[in-house]
Structures are given as structure tokens and as C-alpha cells.
Amino acid sequence: MSDSGQSPAPGVRRRWPREKEGDGSGDRRDAAEEPGAALPKTPIILAKPPAERQAKAAAGPAPPPPGPAPPIVLMKARGEEGRGGAGAGEGAAIAPPREREGPRPTQPVYQLHGRGLPPPGAMDPVAGQARLAAPEKMKSSIKLVDEQMNWCDSAIEFLLDQTDVLVVGVLGLQGTGKSTLMSLLAANQPEEDPRAFVFRPQSPELKERGGSQTCGIDFFITQERVVFLDTQPILSPSILDHLINNDRKLPPEYSLPHTYVEMQSLQIAAFLFTVCHVVLLVQDWFTDLGLYRFLQTAEMVKPSTPSPSHEPSGAAGPEEPSEYYPHLVFVQNRARPEAFCPRRLQQMHGVLDRLMAHSHLKYKGALSMLDCGLFPGLPEGFLPTEVNLFLLPPMEAEAEDAPPRTAPGGGPLFPLLPPYRGHGTFGTLLARLRGRVLAAARAQLSHTLLTERNWFHYAARIWDGVKKSSALAEYSRLLG
Template identity: 30%
Template sequence: MADKKKKLESSATPRRPVILKSDRDVSKDQPKEKSEKEKPPTIILKTREHSTPKDERPASPRSQGNDVEGTQPSKIAQNESKERKDQKFKLMSEPVKLLDENLEFNNAAYEFLNDANSNYLVVGVIGTQGVGKSMVLNLIAQNVPLNDLSRQILNSHEVSPEPTAEANNLTPVESQMESLNITEAANKKSQDKNTFKFKMQDIEFIERGVHCTKGIDMYVTNDRVILLDCQALWSPSLIEETNTNPVTARSANILTVDCLQIASYLMAVCHVLIAVQDWFADYNFIRYIQTAEMLKPSLSASNSVNTSQESSEYNSSVESHPHLLLLHNRCQLEDYTPEAVYTMQDLYRNAFQKSNLQLNSGMYMYSDTNKNGLNIDNVCKGYNVDACGSPMNLFLLPEIYSDFDNRDIYRGHPQFEQLAKRLRWMVLGVNRHQITTVPNLSEKGWFQFCSKAWETIRKCPFFIEYERFLP
């Protein structure tokens, strides 16, 4: 019992309460600590030395930080735009290869293009062998009109004279005079060749029956007009027999597919496509143009090419189609009659009625004020809508004879120089539509698109399937 009482007494003793430190005591101690911490430090100022110049004084860290950070973003954008405008590019003196002899894409023309220019015109030409494709592009490339243009075209087909054995047996004085005449003639011919940028066929090529241009030649004029001269399409001279590539029954089909790919490629990268013929009318040539348009793949994947310019992509599923100019070279007197013009336009209108190529672009031989509002001078006085029908992109160039300067002969058409001048301003004045889905595409951006487009066309299965159906 005594033990129980002791336990009860011990349990009855009260426990000590826990005393917490109040906030008041803490607040009383804080001012003392703050007062000790907030004592102002003693700053010792050093006087400037008069001997140290101003340039050798150390710069403040704030100014150094501003220099490292650079200028504002707006100023950076302005400097980049100025650098783009100040970019220098080379001027072409002669054409370069866009596609070489093996139809491989060549990047040699990239350094001649301007990345800050989006106002350019791309003109391509297609045709069979010897129809005058290079001559047509030479007429368009002429910035300065030539008075003796017809004579220079006639002289371009001649071969430079070579000294014969009889000339070597002349006396020393006569031989010196002959050598001077030969050198003067050679210099004159070299000057004539400089006026024409694209090489044209001379009598040697004509006699051998071979083509002159291989692949696609590219030339950029000072007016930023990009001219593309392609090889002769569907020409047997393109089939070269070598040890590594013998001629087989399939060689003609391979050549046909290669030419169709070139024609489709020019339709994809050009604003204006000139189809040149030297007689009316080559039905196979018209059929090949239709086939090339049919087999041309959609280049929407190639349109998303990485360009250096800052522009948002324009979302459009519409494919661009070039302006097609049907040009007849070496036309005769009867080809300029209103009846002949009506027959030509009626045939082409029916042949391309389901085509997406633009045939009503204003490159006419006479005006049609009722439909399109164009008012241009007629090539001949007898050309009108009633006699020739509604106009389309058709142009006729006459054949140049040796007696072209004889005014007594009735030609039935204006002079060749006047027609060449008319052809040039019609092509250069055509509407420059958007080739790709990227708006305001620069010249270098267009060149990158050309590379992607050729790669897409070469890998397109449509042409391989078309070759299977060829005989």
C-alpha cells in the first residue's frame, strides 16, 4: 500500500511548462545586429595622376559589357540588309554549263547570280537540230542594236579562211600582205563572235550533220535575263557510239526519254519557253511537247528549298506553267500571208486546247483590242482578227538571203532587224509569274530550285514507265 501511495504522489506532481521564446525578444535583438551590419564602410579615393593620358585609362566594366553584347537587333538586321545589297557578283562574258554533256547538274553559274535580286526573267528554248535555237537567244541577248545584224548572221556560218599551198609560194612582200589580211579577217570574225554569246552552227557542223550545243548552256545578261540554250532534241547525232556505250536497239528510247526530261525541266524552271521550228509543221515535235508536259512531275517537294532570304512560304498547290512562244524560223514569202497565219494559229489552237501552257501572253503579231486590250503595231497591214482569227503566241522570222540589202525585191515582211527588235521587246515585256511557291525568290534561290528540280525529274518514275511502252 505504501508503494502505491508513493506512485500516486509522484504522478500527482505537476510537469514544468515549456516556455517558447517570443517574437518580441527576437525583434529586440535584430536592430542591434542590423546596426552592426549597416555601418558604412570606409572608402578611400585615390587621386588621378595627371601623367596618365585619357586613352590609357581603364574602361569601366559596364561599357565593356555593352561592347561585348553588341548592337540592337534592329541594327543587326539593317546591317545584314546592307551587306546583301553590297554583295558583288561576277558578270558573265560567255555562257557556262547548267547541264553538262552527261546531263549532270553543274554549279559553275552560282557565282554569277545575285542573291539580292528577285526581278529577273528566265527564257529557255527547245527545238530540233539546226532550226536556229542559239540564234534566237543571241537576238534576245543583244542589248545594243546592230546595224549589220543580217550580215553577221550570214558570216557566222562561214569557216575562217586557211592559207593554201599557193599562198605559201608568194613573194615575201605579198605573203606579208596576205598574212595581214588573214589576221584582220580573223580579228573581225572574233569580234563578230563576241557579239553573239551562244555558238551557232557553221558550215562544218552543217555538212557533218552533227549538233552544236551539248547539254544546257546558261548565260545571264546585264539586264538580269537568264537565257537557257539546250541541245538539239530527238537528234540522231546525240547517239554517239563509244567503247563504253555501244549503240543498241534501246539507245533511241534512252535518247527520247532524256530529251523529254530536258523539255519538262525547262517547263519547270522558265518564265518563257520558245519552241523553234524551221517549217510548218512538225507533228512529232508538237506531240513531244505535249508528252513532256504530261510527264512533268509535281515539284511541290522541290519548292521547299532552303533559301537565304527571309520570306514566309506561300501555300499554293497550283503548278506554274511557262509562256509558250511558237516561233517559226526561215519563213518564206508565202508564210506571211493572212491565210497562212490563220492556218498556223488554228492548228496550234486545236493542238494545245487541253494544255496548261500559256499561249495568250501578248506575244502577238497583231493586236486584239476586243479581247485583251493590247494595242500593238501589226507586222503586216493585212493582219487583223477577221482575216487571221484571234491572236496567240506565234512569231515568224524570215530567212536571210545574200541579197537581203536589195530594196527592189519584194519580201512581203519587214526587215529582219525590225522583226528581231520586236521579238526581243515582246519576250522581255512578258508577265513574270511566280515559278515556285516561295514568293520573291532570288536568283540564287532559283538556282537551288533548279538543282532540286533536275534531281526530281531524273528520279521520276513516269519517264521510266514511258520508256517501257516505246517500241
């Protein structure tokens, strides 16, 4: 029978010839049309009893199961946004291409939050602030060296890992106003109650007994990262009296109390000459020759600057490292009005220059009061050698002030101006001194740049070396 134009007989299936060998569409056959194909199975539905379904409905809907972990999302580069994926539907809308705004990254960007890593905003803000916050502001001084001349470690809590630090120390005899001056330079004002000063000054009762307030070395650091070191009075008679009257046991290397007091003073002075940028020598009268002999002795027993290498000094090379010496400032506290006379100033500078002629300390040319504009009428060559000398009038109300000048009619000549004293007020001169001290050059104390914390460890090592110094031990043996 011909195939043209005629339909097959009922019940007979027409088979079409295969046109392409490689096309798999011709091999598709319905399993139900095969002659030996099995009939589809009847589905079996499992259900709970009606009573159990009613109890479950009364209990309420079950909580939703926990969702799966967030997937890892692979984001395409911006340049591939217009391309259609292989699995995209035919009806999906294709976004128009954007204008090219510039070079775009070709690498894909991955979101790693699905792997359990916290996002940047999930960090604890309290912990982050604690890492970046500055140390707690100091309200009073603490001990760096106690009265038994032992090192204290409590100051390390207030120090940072930064190198811009200035260290200022003070030396002076008993009752010259060292603690008061250091408090005013650090954080306090003259009109405040002295009991609120960061370095506690002598109380009236202590002055009557002839005692000293500071024992050892006190430490204070300001928010401007300036370290102030207040020390006990050098060659103090009150400390000597305390040793004798209280029968305090001396260290075995010292046989006499006055030798022990002098050695304590030399240890403190040699320590300040090694770890400070500026050392203030406070006096309340001009001048004590024994004090300058003491400075020369302290400079002689000053420990040398540690070498940057562990090699012996002979193997380091022909250029040996230079020794470090701080700036020394002579502060004349409670100066009388006649001390501010230009001729008297010239005499004081000449005496100090001759006394310190053989010293390596930087005692001139950096922190003089003549550089502050307080004496504008003096000629340029008024002082052949300018020493670091600064005068301060008494802080208390001056009862010996000259009465204000009066006009011929009896009234004040300049009613709006304060009476002329021959010098500036205590607050004015103190502000000039503070500005000069804080502007001092912050030279390297050792051959390596020190942070605040490194300075603390360096100072602890220097103090231990001073206490074990062979030069000081030999000097003590000569005194005893």
C-alpha cells in the same frame, strides 16, 4: 587691460572669440605657429654625375613618351551651353544664349571612338564596294547541265539575292537556229561575228558533218537579270549517231540508244516547263507533227509544283495548289516572204490552235506578233484565236529580194526607201520579239517567291527529280 583702442604687447598673440559654431574657418591654425610644431625639412636634390649628363646631351633629346589613350568626352546638350560649371573660373566669359531654332535633344551625345571602336569613315572602302558590287558580267555561256546530264554548280557565282528575274528557255530540232536566236536575244547583234556569240552556233565544218554544237544545257544571265537557257537539240540524230558509232556505254536502265536520246529530250523539255517563264519552240519550216506529240508527252511527264507545306496532299485542305505552266512561243525561223501573207498567217494560227487544244501550256494571247503593230491594216476580228506565233526572215542577205519598183522614166520610184519585201527587216522583227519576250509576266515558279539563288537551288532539285521520275522510267520501259 582693456581691449578697446590698445594694441597688444609685443610678443603676445591676440585670440579672437569664435562667432559661429558651424563655421570651420575658426579652427584653421597654422602648423608652424603651434608651440610643438616641427621645422620644415630641407629638400634633397638628386642629380646625375656631370659625365653622364654630357653623354646624354650628345645623344640628342629623348623621344616623347606615348600619349595616353584619347579620353571619353561627354558633350553637353545644346540647351546647357549657357550654364556655368561648378568648377569654372570666376573670370570665364559666359557666351550669350542662342536663339531657339527648334526642339533640341535633351539626352547627351557620347563619342565612343575613345573606346577602341572605329569611326564610320574608317571602314575599308574596298571591302564595302565588294559587298555592294554586282557580280561579274558574263561574256560567254557556261554549263548548267553537261553532256553526261550532270548538274553543274558554276552558275551560282553570277546570281544575286533579288527576286526580279526572268527565265527564258528554248527547244527545237537540230539546225533550226536555237543558239543563234538566243544569242541575239541575250547580248549580240546580227552584224557581229558568230564566233563571238554568247551561245556558240554551229561552225561550217560542223554543219557539213551534221553535228550539233550544244550538248546538255548552257546558261547565260544578262545585266538586266534575264536568264537564258540554251539546250541541245531534241530527238537529235547527231547525238544518236555519236552513241552508236563511238560505242558509248548506255546507263543500265536504257537498252537501246534511240530510247536514251528520246529520254534525254523529254528530261530537258520537262525541266524547262517547270523552271522557265517563257519557252521558245524554234522551227525552220511549218510544221512537224511529231514535234507536237513530243510536246504533249513532255507535258504529261512534267514534275508537279512542290507543295508549300510538308503535309500530304489530302491534309492540305480542299483547295489544292494549281500547277505552274510557262508561256510557249512558236518561233518560225527563216520564214519565206509568202509566210507573211495575212491569209497564210490565219491558216498557221488555226493549225497551231487545233494541235495545242488540249494543252495546259500558255500558248496563246500573250506574245503574238500581231500585237506589235506589224500588220496595222488587219481588222480586229481577223483571227478568232491568236496563238503566240512569231515569224523571222532569214538573217543572211536575201538574194531573192524583189527588184525595186521603177518609175516610168526608168529610175527608182522611191529612191530613199528600201525595197519592199512584204515584211520588216530581220533586225526590226528581232527587236519586236525581244521586247515581247522581256515584257512577259514573271509569275511565281513555285508557291514561294524565289530569288535568283533560290531559283538555282530550286532548278537543281527539279533536275534531280526529273532524272529520278517514276513517270519517265515507266515511259522508258514502254518504249524499250
